[in-house]
């Protein structure tokens with residue numbers, strides 16, 4: 001997925017091979033340094049204000065490599081579940097900071113788009129490819145507030161959404177059909193595609209504009225794309241629920257653009273629990289509802305110490321000192337600690353456990369501690385078999401989590417930010433030291449006493465009628 005690629009059609013080295021990339025025709029060290037500075041400054045702006053999604057996505061590209069093996073920039077998703085960001089240092093210095101932001105946003109959006117629009121038939125259609133470019137660049141222009149496409153040597157690079165709209169307008173007028181005005185034309189991603197398909201002669205995307213327009217031009221296996229993009233979306237959603245207004249607006253906009261005419265995207269958003277952003281309390285998808293509730297309530301428990309928002313002055317200072325703001329962001333903020341306690345006497349369905357495991361596993365900066373319990377507490381790792389014995393006690397979990405008892409000769413030394421109880425609720429009630437941190441998921445037919453209790457605790461019934 002390389003932005004504005006010109007001329008070169010076949011990558012000169014294997015774009016997933018880090019060593020080969022670093023070896024290939026190194027650029028002038030001063031240019032490399034300046035390009036790196038521009039890239040860091042752009043990512044810093046994303047994290048602070050402009051795109052939480054792009055910020056999280058690049059936080060997952062652990063290797064960010066300046067290389068002349070690509071002409072522009074590309075996000076490579078390949079094989080082992082990792083992403084690489086490749087950028088040509090001369091190109092970045094040539095287009096300057098606002099251009100770099102535009103290109104990095106464009107590339108991040110490609111990955112998210114590929115995740116939300118996975119239909120192979122669509123992807124094989126060159127008109128869809130062009131529609132993607134139009135959509136992405138339209139959103140980039142609006143979100144980043146730039147007047148036009150990045151300029152390289154005074155010439156705009158990339159697909160201009162307004163120019164494509166003009167071609168569309170002229171084509172439809174010539175053939176006696178009613179074209180939509182620009183604002184309606186670009187309203188959703190499928191709208192752009194559907195309208196371009198109404199043209200008698202849809203424009204053919206010029207291959208020189210993007211390496212990802214070529215089949216096999218840039219490695220991007222769907223599994224890695226799904227993994228990285230869904231994780232970036234989840235973390236953006238949690239950030240939104242922790243009060244990051246920019247993340248909330250961006251996700252609402254992204255949902256609105258992608259759901260229209262795209263059942264696959266609707267399902268992905270539903271599974272993510274993103275409906276909470278719209279205040280949806282629909283009872284039609286009961287399984288989704290407790291999941292949305294859980295994402296929401298867990299997000300609020302992890303509120304303090306938001307990783308994406310930190311003092312702008314400090315960020316700017318670090319950037320000026322040439323330090324890596326991505327690292328500085330990870331450093332001083334304490335990891336969040338979440339305890340998930342599984343009642344072995346309750347018959348919690350396996351797919352519920354899998355869903356919670358997967359969700360918690362994808363939250364960045366969270367350390368998960370898994371416990372099973374009946375009359376005693378037993379730590380376990382996800383996937384291990386848990387054994388149940390006799391009697392059930394919630395107090396044994398509270399005693400352990402609050403540091404009063406040892407398990408296998410060790411005390412729980414951390415302060416948990418959230419304690420998630422998966423249980424049928426049948427055992428003597430307890431009053432934890434910090435009831436605000438406790439979240440109870442109750443099986444069907446179980447007892448929801450925690451929400452009637454004083455103090456009341458976050459509590460929701462898990463409906464298990466539908467598998468997700």
Ligand SMILES: [Zn+2]
Nearest residue numbers: 002003133210
């Ligand atoms: Zn592109």
